[in-house]
Amino acid sequence: MPIWCPECNAMLADGTEECPRCGAHIGAPEPENEFRGSDIAWFSAYTIAIILIPIIVGVGIALLCLFLFFIQN
Numbered sequence: 001m002p003i004w005c006p007e008c009n010a011m012l013a014d015g016t017e018e019c020p021r022c023g024a025h026i027g028a029p030e031p032e033n034e035f036r037g038s039d040i041a042w043f044s045a046y047t048i049a050i051i052l053i054p055i056i057v058g059v060g061i062a063l064l065c066l067f068l069f070f071i072q073n
């Protein structure tokens, strides 16, 4: 199945990554985008963990202090 260059409409062999006529990039960047997407997902999960863990620890310490305060009274 032949493909056509989106820039100059030259007919290209299937699997051509770069148009030999105008140099436009043809290769489907979908797998690369998926890989980047999963990288971003991992990065955001890591960021959420880094942000949430101190908050959870802080809330835990605050609750413990409140608990001890009410126990003592």
Ligand SMILES: [Zn+2]
Pocket (backbone or CB within 6 Å): 005, 006, 007, 008, 009, 010, 019, 020, 021, 022, 023, 024
């Ligand atoms: Zn082209």
